[in-house]
Amino acid sequence: MPITLTTDSGSFQVSTQDSSLLDTLERTGHQIEYQCRQGYCGACRTPLTSGTVTYTTDPLATVAPGSILPCCCKADSDIKLAVTAIV
Template sequence: MNETETLRITIEGDGTIEQKSDSSMLESLEAHGIEVHYHCREGFCGACRTKLLSGKVTYLTDPLAFIDDDEILPCCCKADQDVCIKLL
């Protein structure tokens, strides 16, 4: 993703928002009024664990919390392409 690219994040049952390249997925969700449960904002606690239904993400920092293969931590990642997620 280049510096000016905007990608779509589709939230199952909640619509679609845009993510700018300079913010984490959690920051983008919050900016659009989507409430996500979180604690640390750094990938330590796993409270923001979310299902990744389609697409790919890049981690800004390596998460320390355990996540399944089909889960992401939006606090420390951003989309590489349009994604579809399910909030848990």
């Protein structure tokens, strides 16, 4: 089922078939800092403006309200993140 990913760079119709939201962001031209891709380090912590996610792996890094670790989650619905694509 397609979802709408909205970032500071625009809106993107994306599939939920990617293994993680980080993969989706990379595919749409966003460069997100990461180190582990498994929720251990927290380097990919990203502000979540609206929408919900499900963690496919329980993160070990702290996830504060209003933020997500896109390396280990998938969007459940249309989602808005405060990130910018690389031009």
